[in-house]
Amino acid sequence: MNEFLMIVFGAMVILGGIATIISRDLFDKLISLGIIVAGIMPFLADRGLLDVLTATALIAPLSTIFILMAIRRRADEP
Amino acid sequence: MWQEFSIGVLLVFIAAVIAFFALVVEKDDLHRLLLLDLVEVSSLGIIALLGTDLAEALILPGLVVGIAELLALSQIYVIKEGFRDKVVQGLNIEVIQADAPLIISVLLICYGVVLSGFTGGGVAGLGVVFYFMARGHREHFELLEMASGISWATWIFAFFVFMFIPEYWMFALFLAAIGILLKVMVKLSLSATIWGDGNE
Amino acid sequence: MSPEFVLGLVLILIGTVASAFPRPKTYLVQLINLEIPAWGLLLVMLSYNEALALLTFGGVSALSTFIYVRVIQKREGT
Amino acid sequence: MNWPDIALALCGIIALYAAVRVVLEKDTMRKLPFLNVVSFAISGSIILLIPHPLAIVAAAAYFVGSTLESNAIASKYAGGPKNE
Structure with a gap:
């Protein structure tokens, strides 16, 4: 991976982290968390850890789905 | 190398101090329970900075102790506050009601069996938990007990192989790995059923 | 210093601050902010090639999210 | 600079642009296509x-997982x- 790609994906990770912290809505927070995961994946691939990448890519959505269980749906709110 | 290590330890130590400070200031019990995970992450970070096989060997027991402690504390909290009999709902959305949980659970369990050992048990247990969460469960505790007994028997047998016929150590290693896989998977899938009420 | 290391440390720091003092002080906001230092720790482990610890940490963090969600659901009564 | 490098750089730029759009968008439903x-x-x-x-x-695993996540959200x- 050359320097340009490192800067691009690193910027994605930082951007997602800051957006996760500053946004107020729970759904917006979960979407920004998805950007962090997306920025991490090329770094995993660059090290050649393909087995870890496969497992992480399957586990990360499960974590989001577990959090979704506790969120009240939009229709119930006034 | 030394430079990198000292900078990392300094920053992670600052994070740990912030986490402990928040834990001291916090009054609400559930917020404290959540902060425990934060403390665990920063402490594991200090161990991970060692960066050798020793770190890997130290992180695995840390994770085991962490998940056991979390289960016990959450159960104590739920019983103490009297939420034991409160019925909770599962997730009721389209993606879960289709075939997605089955496929992902099967993928995770197969992958966990290939990995074997504690890591494989964790991955496979996660698949089982996800399936139970999505589809509901009936109480099959006798099956879980049987699996636990089988894993003990496999373990003892592997130990005897190590003791008496050491030339078959590879076979014994595989047996022990399968035993710990079964054990961890059963224990972790119990965490999905321990909450009393399913989501039928 | 590898880029994964720097990114992981930045994520651990900002995630710890955000999760220790969550802005709308609710349980779910704190739970979602808790994921940020977890991904940061994953990046730090990645920079040292600790593959086995990485895999186990991913599985265990998703499981602890599940336990927390169950406790929050019991507490809030949804 | 041969063609895989150019394709890789294009992928990175598209990903960063979409991430910026996700962060800047106000409506939650409009964020999901960019995700x-x-x-x-x-x-x-x-x-x-x-x-x-x-x-x-x-x-493929990452793609399936990410699609599942955005569908669930x-x-x-x-x-x-609907039929409930």
Whole structure:
């Protein structure tokens, strides 16, 4: 991976982290968390850890789905 | 190398101090329970900075102790506050009601069996938990007990192989790995059923 | 210093601050902010090639999210 | 600079642009298509980074997982299944 790609994906990770912290809505927070995961994946691939990448890519959505269980749906709110 | 290590330890130590400070200031019990995970992450970070096989060997027991402690504390909290009999709902959305949980659970369990050992048990247990969460469960505790007994028997047998016929150590290693896989998977899938009420 | 290391440390720091003092002080906001230092720790482990610890940490963090969600659901009564 | 590098750089730029759009967008429902664009670009760059047969499996797993996640968020946001 050359320097340009490192800067691009690193910027994605930082951007997602800051957006996760500053946004107020729970759904917006979960979407920004998805950007962090997306920025991490090329770094995993660059090290050649393909087995870890496969497992992480399957586990990360499960974590989001577990959090979704506790969120009240939009229709119930006034 | 030394430079990198000292900078990392300094920053992670600052994070740990912030986490402990928040834990001291916090009054609400559930917020404290959540902060425990934060403390665990920063402490594991200090161990991970060692960066050798020793770190890997130290992180695995840390994770085991962490998940056991979390289960016990959450159960104590739920019983103490009297939420034991409160019925909770599962997730009721389209993606879960289709075939997605089955496929992902099967993928995770197969992958966990290939990995074997504690890591494989964790991955496979996660698949089982996800399936139970999505589809509901009936109480099959006798099956879980049987699996636990089988894993003990496999373990003892592997130990005897190590003791008496050491030339078959590879076979014994595989047996022990399968035993710990079964054990961890059963224990972790119990965490999905321990909450009393399913989501039928 | 590898880029994964720097990114992981930045994520651990900002995630710890955000999760220790969550802005709308609710349980779910704190739970979602808790994921940020977890991904940061994953990046730090990645920079040292600790593959086995990485895999186990991913599985265990998703499981602890599940336990927390169950406790929050019991507490809030949804 | 040969063609895989150019393709990789394009994937990175698309991913970063979509991520910025996701962050800047106000409406939650409008964020989700851009999240899908991010996952397309990342899957492409995973395959382009390592020329290995298993990379295709890994990219497919990431793509399936990311699509499942955004579908679950959209479904929960809209308020569950209709026929209830």
